Amino acid sequence: MLNRRNLIKRLSAIPVLGGLVGSSIPFLPAQAAPKEPKRDLFKELGVRTFINAAGTLTFMTGSLMQDEVLDTIVSTSKEFCLLDEVQDKVGERIAKMVHSESAVVTSGAFSALTLGLAGVLTGTDQKKVEQLPHLEYTGMKSEVIIQKGHDIVYKQALTNTGCKVVFVETVEEVEKAINERTAMLWFLHIQADKGKIMHEEWVALGKKHNIPTMIDIAADVPPVENLWKFNDMGFDLVCISGGKAMRGPQSAGLLMGKKDLIAAARMHMPPRGFTIGRGMKINKEEIFGMYVALEKFINQDHAKTWKQWEEGIAHIDNSIKKVEGVQTQITVPPLGNHTPTLQVTWDKNKIKLAKDDLVANLRKGNPSIELGGGGPESFSVTVWMMKPGQEKIVAKRLTEEFSKATV
Numbered sequence: 257m258l259n260r261r262n263l264i265k266r267l268s269a270i271p272v273l274g275g276l277v278g279s280s281i282p283f284l285p286a287q288a289a290p291k292e293p294k295r296d297l298f299k300e301l302g303v304r305t306f307i308n309a310a311g312t313l314t315f316m317t318g319s320l321m322q323d324e325v326l327d328t329i330v331s332t333s334k335e336f337c338l339l340d341e342v343q344d345k346v347g348e349r350i351a352k353m354v355h356s357e358s359a360v361v362t363s364g365a366f367s368a369l370t371l372g373l374a375g376v377l378t379g380t381d382q383k384k385v386e387q388l389p390h391l392e393y394t395g396m397k398s399e400v401i402i403q404k405g406h407d408i409v410y411k412q413a414l415t416n417t418g419c420k421v422v423f424v425e426t427v428e429e430v431e432k433a434i435n436e437r438t439a440m441l442w443f444l445h446i447q448a449d450k451g452k453i454m455h456e457e458w459v460a461l462g463k464k465h466n467i468p469t470m471i472d473i474a475a476d477v478p479p480v481e482n483l484w485k486f487n488d489m490g491f492d493l494v495c496i497s498g499g500k501a502m503r504g505p506q507s508a509g510l511l512m513g514k515k516d517l518i519a520a521a522r523m524h525m526p527p528r529g530f531t532i533g534r535g536m537k538i539n540k541e542e543i544f545g546m547y548v549a550l551e552k553f554i555n556q557d558h559a560k561t562w563k564q565w566e567e568g569i570a571h572i573d574n575s576i577k578k579v580e581g582v583q584t585q586i587t588v589p590p591l592g593n594h595t596p597t598l599q600v601t602w603d604k605n606k607i608k609l610a611k612d613d614l615v616a617n618l619r620k621g622n623p624s625i626e627l628g629g630g631g632p633e634s635f636s637v638t639v640w641m642m643k644p645g646q647e648k649i650v651a652k653r654l655t656e657e658f659s660k661a662t663v
Contacts (some may be wrong), residue, residue, distance in 0.1 A: 306624035308641040309650050311593055312475065312500035316626060319503045319641055321549070328548045329505070329541040339527050342540050346547045347518070350510065353554055355484035356494065358518035360511050360525070361543045365474035367536040368495035368511035369413035373400065374532060375520030376440050376468050376493075377417060385523045388532045389418030397439035401430060405450030406443065410472065414442060416532065425452055427461065434465050443471045443491070445482075446592035459490040468492040468517065474509075475592045477501045480558055483550075493517055501640070504549030505542040562596075568639035568647035569596045575651035579658040581606030598637040599630070602658065609661035611635065617657055625650055 298305050312319050321329075343360055350359040362368040377396050378384035384396060391398045400414050404423045411421055419439060424430045430441070430453070441462045448455065455471070462469035470493040471486050478501055486494045493513035499506035511521055524533035569586055577584045581603040588596055602609065611633055618625040628636035637654075639647050 304624055306619070306626045307643075307646045307650060308626055309637045309639070310626050310628040311595075311638045311641060312497075314506075318497075318499040318506040319501070321505065321545070322503050322552065324552055325504060325545045325549045329545045332544040333541050337540060339540060340522075342543050343522065343525075346543050349547060350550060351512065353483070353550060354487055354494075354510075354512050356487040356512040357515040358513065360518055360522055361498070361538055361546045362495075362509045362511050362525070363507050363536040363538045363542075364499070365472065365495050365497040365509040366410060366413045367533065368509045369410065369470070369472060370416045371521040371524050371533050371536065372470055372493040372495060372511050372513070372517065373414050373417050373419065373440055374524045375517050375522075376470075377419070378523065379516075379520045380523055382523070385528075386530050388524070389416065391418040397437050399433075399435075399437045400440045400442050401433050401438060402442050402444075403451035403453060405452070406447050408444065408447065410444075410474075411442075414440075427453060427457065430461055434467065438465075438467055441467055441469045443469065445471055445473045445476050445486075448591055455486070455489060455491075462492070463490070468514075470495065470513075473592075475500050476594070477553075478558065478562075478594050480554060483554065487512055498546045498549060502546075502549045502553040504546040508538060508542045508546040508549075510546070510550070565596045565638075565640050568642065569598050569637070571647050572637055572639070572651040572654065573598055576600065576654045576658060579607070579655060579662065581662065582658055593638075595638055595640045597628070599634065600637065600654075601634040604633065606663055607658055607661045608663055609658065614657055618653060621653060623649065625653060 347359045387394050399422050400419050401422050422433050424433050443458050469491050471491045472495050474497045476482050496510050498504035498508035524531040526537045573584050576582050583601045585599045
């Protein structure tokens with residue numbers, strides 16, 4: 257049996273913990289482990305990162321999401337909710353911002369094209385929804401009319417529904433092409449100047465024949481007004497990418513338009529199965545993230561942003577054109593990727609530099625830089641996807657490469 261003296265002896269042998277021996281605290285919390293540094297997966301996996309002087313290209317992973325969008329994605333990932341309810345609530349808010357009757361967040365602009373046309377074909381008839389892309393003997397329409405000048409690879413999004421494309425050039429050809437199988441008239445804004453029929457006339461043709469019209473404006477903001485311009489003009493459906501200028505999730509897009517057509521398009525979207533759109537899944541985090549990105553984009557100071565772009569391009573321009581033999585021109589594409597863009601060429605008699613070598617040297621440099629496209633002896637530079645200060649790095653590196661190749 258322990259007496260008081262023996263108990264004191266035993267306690268005195270225990271190391272004193274913060275002067276609390278014999279106190280009522282049963283234990284002390286373990287010392288917090290030092291925070292491990294965040295993993296750099298680019299470095300860990302050997303993935304090259306670079307300064308983007310080219311623009312919002314999908315193969316270069318589009319644009320970079322802003323902090324508010326990333327915060328939204330993280331915060332909304334911590335709770336469950338119903339996917340349709342998110343689309344309902346977010347769609348209502350988006351529709352008000354873009355002047356449309358309804359809207360839904362899609363998995364990119366390409367899926368917006370497919371889903372929008374699918375809705376046109378089936379309406380909200382579940383049986384028809386499950387039949388796509390098999391249109392033969394179903395009674396559904398099966399043709400989409402497109403101007404020849406608007407023929408690009410992305411028409412695949414339309415033929416995914418089972419429809420075939422009918423090409424036209426003039427209003428007279430449109431009138432002749434329209435028949436009982438005509439489902440939709442499709443317009444491509446970025447190549448509007450390559451067609452003979454302009455936006456308003458295309459919409460008028462659709463209304464005259466009671467045929468829905470759709471416009472693809474995937475990469476066509478800025479200007480910000482394009483977000484509602486074509487809804488106001490009367491297009492029944494408008495499709496746009498969310499992962500470009502708006503800096504939403506790269507896998508997100510918007511389908512805007514008439515309420516009945518958006519409702520029909522959603523019949524083909526997850527969480528519903530047995531549809532051609534089942535694989536075009538968009539998660540709640542991306543839906544919320546796209547909403548915040550759109551809201552932020554609309555409300556930003558566009559004049560201030562444009563001035564920053566102009567100053568960045570001017571800095572690169574003023575630097576590289578000091579090298580004898582370099583020719584530059586600042587342009588603004590009128591329809592898509594509407595931002596200040598520097599076009600660069602050089603005199604091969606004064607600068608012995610092949611474009612492939614220039615591209616390779618910049619790509620292999622530190623930091624790595626990717627240029628925009630052009631001809632065999634030209635390229636373009638944009639600054640709208642650069643981080644602050646990167647325009648100075650690009651100007652310095654281009655000047656170095658041209659200077660050391662000067663004859």
